[in-house]
Amino acid sequence: MNRTAKRHQKKLARKAALKQPGGGAAARSLSLLLGQGVEHHRAGRAAQAEAVYRQILALDPDHAEANHLLGVLAHQHGQLDRAADLMAKAIARRPGYAEAHNNLGNLLRDQGRRGAAAAAYDQALAIDPGFAMAHSNRGNLFKDQGRLGDAAEAYGRALAIEPDFCEAHNNLGLALHGMGRLSAAAAALRKAVALKPDYGAAYSNLGLVLHDQGALDEAMAAYGTALALDPALAEAHGNLGLALQDQGRLGPAAASITKALELRPDRAELHNNLGALRKNQGRLVEAVAGFAKAVELDPGDAAAHSNLIFCMNCDAGFTQADIYAESRRWEAAHAAPGAARAAPDDPDPDRRLRIGYVSPDFKRHSVGHFLAPLMANHDRRQFEIHGYAEVVNPDAETRRFQDLADGWCSTVGMTTPALAARIRADRIDILVDLAGHTADSRLAAFAGHPAAVQLAWLGYPNTTGLSAMDYRLSDSIADPPGPGDALHSEELIRLAGGFLCFDAGLETPPVAAAPARASGAVTFGSFNNLAKVTETTVDAWARILAGAPDSRLLLKNRSLADPETRERYRALFAARGVDGERLEFHAWIVTPAGHLGAYERIDIALDPFPYNGTTTTCEALWMGVPVITLRGDRHAGRVGASLLTTLGQEALIAETVDGYVAAAVGLAADLGRLVHLRHSLRPAMAASPLTDAAGFTRRVEAAYRDMWRRYCVNS
Numbered sequence: 001m002n003r004t005a006k007r008h009q010k011k012l013a014r015k016a017a018l019k020q021p022g023g024g025a026a027a028r029s030l031s032l033l034l035g036q037g038v039e040h041h042r043a044g045r046a047a048q049a050e051a052v053y054r055q056i057l058a059l060d061p062d063h064a065e066a067n068h069l070l071g072v073l074a075h076q077h078g079q080l081d082r083a084a085d086l087m088a089k090a091i092a093r094r095p096g097y098a099e100a101h102n103n104l105g106n107l108l109r110d111q112g113r114r115g116a117a118a119a120a121y122d123q124a125l126a127i128d129p130g131f132a133m134a135h136s137n138r139g140n141l142f143k144d145q146g147r148l149g150d151a152a153e154a155y156g157r158a159l160a161i162e163p164d165f166c167e168a169h170n171n172l173g174l175a176l177h178g179m180g181r182l183s184a185a186a187a188a189l190r191k192a193v194a195l196k197p198d199y200g201a202a203y204s205n206l207g208l209v210l211h212d213q214g215a216l217d218e219a220m221a222a223y224g225t226a227l228a229l230d231p232a233l234a235e236a237h238g239n240l241g242l243a244l245q246d247q248g249r250l251g252p253a254a255a256s257i258t259k260a261l262e263l264r265p266d267r268a269e270l271h272n273n274l275g276a277l278r279k280n281q282g283r284l285v286e287a288v289a290g291f292a293k294a295v296e297l298d299p300g301d302a303a304a305h306s307n308l309i310f311c312m313n314c315d316a317g318f319t320q321a322d323i324y325a326e327s328r329r330w331e332a333a334h335a336a337p338g339a340a341r342a343a344p345d346d347p348d349p350d351r352r353l354r355i356g357y358v359s360p361d362f363k364r365h366s367v368g369h370f371l372a373p374l375m376a377n378h379d380r381r382q383f384e385i386h387g388y389a390e391v392v393n394p395d396a397e398t399r400r401f402q403d404l405a406d407g408w409c410s411t412v413g414m415t416t417p418a419l420a421a422r423i424r425a426d427r428i429d430i431l432v433d434l435a436g437h438t439a440d441s442r443l444a445a446f447a448g449h450p451a452a453v454q455l456a457w458l459g460y461p462n463t464t465g466l467s468a469m470d471y472r473l474s475d476s477i478a479d480p481p482g483p484g485d486a487l488h489s490e491e492l493i494r495l496a497g498g499f500l501c502f503d504a505g506l507e508t509p510p511v512a513a514a515p516a517r518a519s520g521a522v523t524f525g526s527f528n529n530l531a532k533v534t535e536t537t538v539d540a541w542a543r544i545l546a547g548a549p550d551s552r553l554l555l556k557n558r559s560l561a562d563p564e565t566r567e568r569y570r571a572l573f574a575a576r577g578v579d580g581e582r583l584e585f586h587a588w589i590v591t592p593a594g595h596l597g598a599y600e601r602i603d604i605a606l607d608p609f610p611y612n613g614t615t616t617t618c619e620a621l622w623m624g625v626p627v628i629t630l631r632g633d634r635h636a637g638r639v640g641a642s643l644l645t646t647l648g649q650e651a652l653i654a655e656t657v658d659g660y661v662a663a664a665v666g667l668a669a670d671l672g673r674l675v676h677l678r679h680s681l682r683p684a685m686a687a688s689p690l691t692d693a694a695g696f697t698r699r700v701e702a703a704y705r706d707m708w709r710r711y712c713v714n715s
């Protein structure tokens with residue numbers, strides 16, 4: 001039974017006799033029957049309950065309670081139209097029937113008729129302001145709309161009336177979690193399970209909050225309790241899968257999410273989560289299938305749709321035209337152009353400008369290597385800097401970015417309209433998206449055009465697909481002028497000297513000697529995300545290993561902690577004639593210095609394709625490791641060429657797969673050149689535009705100023 005109906009059945013049965021007209025023997029008989037029906041209903045004996053309600057209606061076709069409760073049963077059986085008719089009939093007989101208005105609201109909510117559902121809940125509360133369940137259900141509706149602050153307030157009202165309302169504590173915990181208030185969320189969920197120790201769903205939700213707090217062992221224990229209480233709880237299986245994934249146990253994680261899908265194959269979120277796990281394992285075909293299924297089941301799931309688009313960038317089977325078309329479909333589904341473009345009070349082309357950076361990556365993340373130099377070097381006489389941070393767990397890097405900003409806003413829990421309104425209120429002139437179709441992006445907020453000028457840069461290597469995104473920063477190597485411009489919703493602004501500036505950070509080890517110098521055998525390596533290490537890439541790397549018979553290949557990635565993932569890659573190489581003994585796998589290294597130090601173990605870095613590395617390429621070059629790249633047919637496949645051109649290392653850029661293989665094999669055979677590159681790359685990089693933060697910032701600021709002047713002229 002629907003929890004919101006079930007909670008009031010006893011109360012309803014007690015009231016029934018008093019509410020029947022008359023009060024004679026017939027009324028008492030109907031009241032007794034109603035009590036029997038409610039008991040059957042509460043015990044889950046739906047057929048018996050329905051039979052009793054029908055018996056009552058045969059005697060009194062307009063009986064309010066019987067019509068209402070029969071409607072509740074119909075709702076539970078998915079007969080939504082019939083349920084609506086029965087509840088309407090109950091309300092017509094007794095307009096002051098608060099429980100019927102409340103459950104009609106639940107039905108309308110399930111039909112997606114949010115406005116009508118809100119009206120039904122409001123009517124229930126107008127009749128009975130102390131109806132805690134209706135306040136809680138109103139909160140659920142707010143939560144559906146992303147109005148988490150309003151949802152939390154509604155749950156609070158329910159709890160002020162009924163402090164032991166464990167479902168409201170659970171729902172309050174979920175709302176607070178969505179708002180990023182993790183400690184308060186955990187407290188609410190702990191209260192829910194204290195009140196109801198067999199509340200499996202609340203334990204699962206508590207595990208989710210503990211997971212986000214970094215208390216992984218406690219989260220696993222909470223999921224274990226949830227599943228011990230209810231082995232069929234799909235959410236707990238799915239959440240356990242996410243925790244196992246964070247532990248690097250990808251095989252068990254996949255099994256857990258698959259179990260959740262067996263229980264709830266209709267849950268789009270589970271298909272999305274399995275797709276994300278498969279992506280991390282490098283199983284791209286399965287990842288794309290998972291994301292596509294999530295979008296099919298829930299066309300409104302913007303995150304799953306973005307995940308699908310991101311994966312298309314990794315797969316050579318999708319063209320730039322395919323990616324552009326899907327990005328435009330994303331806009332149509334999730335970010336159709338809305339409000340008029342923000343109009344600043346003072347369209348002076350030369351005044352100080354307010355720049356807003358929107359990102360989920362204001363934390364320890366690869367984006368920081370490229371964003372921090374820009375934010376630190378902005379001319380504050382000309383630019384006022386604001387950060388909009390979708391960061392649930394702030395860290396030391398978050399505080400560093402906050403210190404670099406004049407204004408700061410945590411966007412966690414903010415609805416898209418609320419975020420757009422905040423940006424307008426901050427009077428941002430130029431708004432920069434740093435995430436695109438990557439995790440936790442706030443891309444939809446740009447559709448409302450909250451800033452006069454909007455552009456994309458850095459975090460995502462392709463068009464956003466948004467009509468409201470005016471520009472995208474790139475360069476002439478990553479995005480050569482030509483037909484490709486038409487496959488972007490934005491105007492491409494090509495920066496001279498490259499579109500990136502790299503800061504290796506403070507914990508940088510010295511460059512070590514080339515390992516081949518001591519061993520006589522070259523070690524190739526890649527530290528890239530496994531989503532980029534596709535079978536197409538493995539084909540080329542196997543050919544390289546065949547061409548350099550004494551060489552080895554070292555792969556490093558967080559997902560390689562998983563035995564199943566390691567064995568899959570070992571099998572892929574074995575199928576191409578590469579002995580497993582020539583492969584070395586390493587997982588995540590916690591400290592930045594330890595991570596960079598791992599480059600001491602490789603002689604030559606191999607850039608994956610069609611989606612190149614960016615941070616990994618810069619790190620390798622900084623550590624004296626040359627990178628062989630293949631110039632691709634789209635931005636994601638030309639970043640390596642852009643970086644190496646900026647560094648003056650065009651000889652490391654191949655134009656064909658055959659050329660890529662030949663370049664890697666040739667370099668492996670030239671120990672003298674390897675040693676020279678080992679000791680010359682860092683000084684060359686330090687003297688190049690690739691690390692010239694001040695010069696890069698001036699070029700970006702000039703681009704911003706030009707965009708602003710164009711806006712002023714056109715407005």
